[in-house]
Amino acid sequence: MNTPANQITQVSQIQWLDSFKQSIGLATSKGPDALDLVRQRAGKALASEPVPFRKMERWRYTPVDGLFKLPLNIVKSAPANDRDFSDFFTLGLDSYRFIIADGKATFLGDVNNLPAGVTLTSMHTARQQQPELLSRYAGKIMNHEGADNGFQTSGSKKDSRLFQHLNQSALTDGIFIHIPEGVKLEKPVEVLFVKTGDEADLIQTHNVIVLENKAEMTLIENHASEKASDSFSNNQFEIDLQNQSRMKHYFLQNQHTSNWFRQGIHRTQSSESHYQGWFGCCGSHWSRLELNAFFTGENAVSDIKGIQLGMDGQVNDIHMDIRHDLPHCQSEQHFRGLVSNKSKIVFDGNITVSKDAQKTVAHLSDNNLMLTRNTEVDAKPQLEIYADDVQCSHGTSIGELDEQQVFYLRSRGIDENHARSLLSLGFVAELIENIELEEFRQHMLDLLDQQLRASQRVETVNGSN
């Protein structure tokens, strides 16, 4: 059925991809700066890159054909500048704010009022004003020999970097954050990625974040949409955490359940750096989050937690690659998933501990709850250990709600739908409690409660049909 030969035919049938390739060929180059070289290199790679399909190990459980059939517009004019998106900033935090509306980034704060040496700006502006600084990092972190391990550990050509190349060959707008040595950014940075309108657009952003030695910051990403649309967001983050820097990263993807979403986050961490990430993957018809981390120094810590929600015919995919090449680093990876109503969760978590990475501490867990029939969970934890003095563990589970628990709640007067919502919320509560930022934690709780109840209503309607 799905032979490579068929695939090759299919490649030429992806209209939006063909249009995109033509458009980058025609794009006028603003000058041969370093980023143009990155862009051109990616453009060349894109031309010959195979399209992901089921026979590739990393795409085995994630159906992607529908994405290639979308009638995507590859050029999108940015929305008017006077649009007000303040309603989307629901956390009520005193923060530095960015808006990225349909891929166009705007920093809302006063650049003259930032701590000395701090850069918070759009990629577009950074390219004009700080090209040397930007070109030191953009395209470098994600193409780092080690950070790019998602590709390498597959051990074969059975993968596709189509979306990475697609992103880099456009090298569109996004945010650029550079925190100089020793600076602790007191206020968090909040970035709203919003898709406006109902057009089926290809929207790409490329974002670069650099924390120099001993720098600290908190980043909050919120991915939302105004309306239903068959749009596809393809985002890329590059994060470089230098010696003893600390970053807290909160991610919420709650786009409309008609949208398609992919985001890669490539991260390198130097000695004694500390990264704490929390990922709420709730929205979109189809979403794929790729988390890659690579330690370039010893005694670094990476702690990521997240939840995956598939409530309404969704596909929710997390692919994670953590690579320990050096000794004494620690990585914690803990995820939970809730899936119902013809939805699917894919979790592919890889940790590689090379032979020199002695004293590595690495733990991975992924637990899922299937709330209804007609759901699917594909959980694939993989721990490859080549060192002999490490503390590592991994485990996954896929289960259902315990009917004894449902009965207990019902016998106390709580109706069945609400009982199931409470228990489902209880299943992810432990991870939610780990969210340090109180406003974000409360927001996640409210959001989950709301989505679980809505999902129960869907199931009740379907069940009575």
Added chain:
Amino acid sequence: MLTINDLKVSVEQKDILKGLSLQVNAGEVHAIMGPNGSGKSTLSHVLAGKDGYQVTSGTVTYKGTNLLDLETEERAHQGVFLAMQYPVELPGVNNMVFLRESYNALRKARGEAELDSAAFIKLVREKADQVKLPSKLLKRSVNSGFSGGEKKRNEILQMALLEPSLAILDETDSGLDIDALRIVADGVNQLRSDDRAMIVVTHYQRLLDYIKPDVVHVLADGQIIKSGDFSLARELEDKGYGWLLDGEAA
């Protein structure tokens, strides 16, 4: 209050209750005793509406309506409460939240306004003191990591809070020490009133010493084979069930 007439119930094709009849009036406390496997827990579960039991014949009338027609939560709304023999743990579900959801669900069903958070917390603290449940257990997940005695006290707390019309205690005394037993008995005695009824299912006389039921029934092989006053419980404690079962056979 509750009239059970010739109730027959089977579980996976196996007959458990074989024509049980029972009349419980408002203001009364009934004890149901009987050997293992006689159908005591089945009776409790059927009254609370648990799945997995097939009622093959008979009727259960509660406050004039057919109890078996009601969903589990509707029975709770109507004032039926089952204190479980094995209260389940609900990881991640906060005890205080659970108690409030339950309390307000019942108020809502009665057409009353929900109690606000502050007033509710005050109420729960009072009730928790009564049943000697450490207040730190209110902040934990429901029954998670609770000792056996703490779980039972949490059941009695719920009973005290929800003030049911018909409370069924399914072997709530099993595995409890004397102090915990007193707390269970106090919980029952405090709720005793002219407009409430209680069914206390138990193996042992000990709990009944504190509760002093109005009527004692012996349930054996799916039927009530003897009823009497509190002295029957004493007799059972002395003689066991053998003499009744033998009499039945003869």
